[in-house]
Amino acid sequence: MSSRQKLPPHGTPERYRIERKTGTTCDRCKARMAALRKEQRANAAAAEARAQMHIVEPPSDDTVNDTKPATTRKAGQNDRRKVGEMETAVEKDIEEIDAGLQVPFHRSLSVLARQLARDIDEPSTPPNVRSQYSRQLFEVLRSLRTQKEGDDNSAVAVALQAAGFGVPLVP
Structure with a gap:
């Protein structure tokens, strides 16, 4: 007697891959994969936004008492504020x-x-x-x-x- 391979639960990426190979995907697996891909896109967009942020250094002691701000600030090497x-x-x-x-x-x-x-x-x-x-x-x-x-x-x-x-x- 041959034992049948146990399938992963519905809604998991493994089950979706197996169903895609056989050509029979259920709606629950499709919906879960769509939600996972949406989360991945959102996480990638958030990571890209975080990569563009710059940490602002605290002012040194000699500039704390200065009431005039600098006309430009450094956010990156060539990024200056007008x-x-x-x-x-x-x-x-x-x-x-x-x-x-x-x-x-x-x-x-x-x-x-x-x-x-x-x-x-x-x-x-x-x-x-x-x-x-x-x-x-x-x-x-x-x-x-x-x-x-x-x-x-x-x-x-x-x-x-x-x-x-x-x-x-x-x-």
């Missing part, structure tokens, strides 16, 4: 601010303004998001231009005057 029109304008606006009138969190607000300008200049940013970024950038730039609390043109002074409390006496 500085856009909005980012250039924001850089000029930030440079025009007098050191004596800088608001608290000036550096943080400056970095935020630069990042918003980069996002606005980015061609892949959708128009509706770009308009939101523009409004946020306007508010950040206004915050950078507002004098310290207690000065005549500060946001606090204007709010207090509008509420009828007069000019605050904070030095």
Whole structure:
């Protein structure tokens, strides 16, 4: 008596290969192989995307205190970012601010303004998001231009005057 070879379970690649050789593939095996191939394509696409990513090195100690960003950054050997029109304008606006009138969190607000300008200049940013970024950038730039609390043109002074409390006496 000859023993019959036991087949692998349905839905496995081995069973699919055997069925393909005999010319009789079941729907369950076909569907499972289609799903496996789809996963393989997705994994290959994700691997390709990961291969194109670059690790950004942390800044050295001498560049941490620098408020001006580099005009180009290295993401690869020949891959350099172009500085856009909005980012250039924001850089000029930030440079025009007098050191004596800088608001608290000036550096943080400056970095935020630069990042918003980069996002606005980015061609892949959708128009509706770009308009939101523009409004946020306007508010950040206004915050950078507002004098310290207690000065005549500060946001606090204007709010207090509008509420009828007069000019605050904070030095």
